[in-house]
Amino acid sequence: MIRYERGTDLEMSTIYQAFQRGFADYIIQFNLTETEFADRFFGPEGNAREHSFVALDGDDAVGVVLGGNKVYESVQTMRCGALAVSPEYRGKGVSAGLMDLHREEALQAGCKQLFLEVIAGNDRAIAFYLKRGYRRVYDVSFYTLPDASRLEAPTGASAGAGVARIEFESFAEMVGPWKYFHINWQNDLEYQERSPSNAYYGVRVDGEWAGGLSISANGKINLLIVSNRHRGKGIATRLLAAAREELGFVKFTASTPNNALLEGLLERRGFVRDKISLHEMYLRL
Structure with a gap:
């Protein structure tokens, strides 16, 4: 008989076991150790053990739902950070049981x-x-831009726009007034603040912020943004080129939800769209 336990009532090893079994045949393979799993999914991903549940059959962990609670786009939101059920237990109501608990939570x-x-x-x-x-x-x-050396820093007027390494607090202050578009969960400011390996860059033109870049240690572009007044002047490319030169990136990756402006920039700079994409789904309570 299946029973359900809250994450705080279980060892991390049990939660990890349920995750590993449930994602064993997933489209994307998670080759994570238990420590890597805990650091990622209960770190920047924002899940919390008190909002997560595990399905057990005896002592076997056969399913898990991870939950994270925060204000997201000005709305108090519970995110399902993962729903995974062991293949032999699918179609038996385990997913429904986990998601019922997730909604009630x-x-x-x-x-x-x-x-x-x-x-x-x-x-x-x-x-x-x-x-x-x-x-x-x-x-x-x-x-993905597999060869970062293909990205050429612009010349002309934009070449004089100085790129500076900045702290997260300055980056967040810069971006705040410009957040008029949707930013996906893994790229929002709270996620970035919880990711200590990120680097932040900013450009000032005539004394005011013109653009900024947040990038991870492996070349993942978290957020690349340029103010309306300064678009079309090569500032975004200059930010990427500066990060490449300082941190030695050999490739860049990026993700974006329905942002035609950013997608157009990436494609013009030689980035290739990956075959895998995600749907973001919502349920109002």
């Missing part, structure tokens, strides 16, 4: 919406979420 925490990401093409999972009332709102695309 969100209501108890005062959340106004549920949120999750699902890989495009995972039709069984998408149908499951649609049946539970979720709706698809954004699509997240992924890009």
